[in-house]
Amino acid sequence: MAKSDKKELILEIGARLMHQKGYNYTGIQEILKEAEVPKGSFYFYFKSKEDFGLQVIDQYATHIGNALHGYLKDDTYSPLSRLRQFLNEFLASFIDNNYQGGCPLGNLALELADTNEVFRKKLNVIFESAIEAIQALLEQAQKQGELPPNKDPKDLAHFLFFSWEGLIMQMKMSRNSQSLDQFNRIVFEQLLV
Numbered sequence: 001m002a003k004s005d006k007k008e009l010i011l012e013i014g015a016r017l018m019h020q021k022g023y024n025y026t027g028i029q030e031i032l033k034e035a036e037v038p039k040g041s042f043y044f045y046f047k048s049k050e051d052f053g054l055q056v057i058d059q060y061a062t063h064i065g066n067a068l069h070g071y072l073k074d075d076t077y078s079p080l081s082r083l084r085q086f087l088n089e090f091l092a093s094f095i096d097n098n099y100q101g102g103c104p105l106g107n108l109a110l111e112l113a114d115t116n117e118v119f120r121k122k123l124n125v126i127f128e129s130a131i132e133a134i135q136a137l138l139e140q141a142q143k144q145g146e147l148p149p150n151k152d153p154k155d156l157a158h159f160l161f162f163s164w165e166g167l168i169m170q171m172k173m174s175r176n177s178q179s180l181d182q183f184n185r186i187v188f189e190q191l192l193v
Helices: 003-019 029-037 039-045 047-073 081-095 104-112 117-143 153-174 178-191
Strands: none
Touching: 003 029, 003 039, 003 047, 003 104, 029 039, 029 047, 047 081, 047 104, 047 117, 081 117, 081 178, 104 117, 104 153, 117 153, 153 178
16 A cells, blocks of 8 residues: 555544544544554654644545535525535535534534644634635625625624534434524525525
8 A cells, every 4th residue: 555545544544533533532543453554654644643633634624625615616506505505415414424423623623622722723724714615605695686785794604604513513412403494494594685
């Protein structure tokens, strides 16, 4: 197996385990055992567990960012339809997973923002980038007359992003999608009209 393939395998397995168990409850040895890679290989690719965690965050951010930016560029549907599709497609996979896992970046923020400044700063930058992408969709919606001119896309983007993260947390606790129906009704039938 090529060096880059081993690193990707370690990142992939580690990301999955971190998503299931959290950063603090995922051990390096556990990752390496599942990847069938010797311990020394870990430190060949990563300076520390923190470095590994930061690279996992980058991997998550790239995946989510690519999906979100894909919706930004797809003009097949209206901007608000694209926003709704993005949010609901992410949540569909969460629901299919029996409401387990949720947003990996949100999970890490809840786990680490109070205890690790490096993670907090990195996650904050990523969250702001996602909010900017949502804001861009809302600005497109406003230009096309789909969002009223008296609505502030920046404020709405912040509110939507963090409401969505809260929705995921609530769905994890209730193990049902009742709150999703409320969220869609309030956001797309009341807030954005």
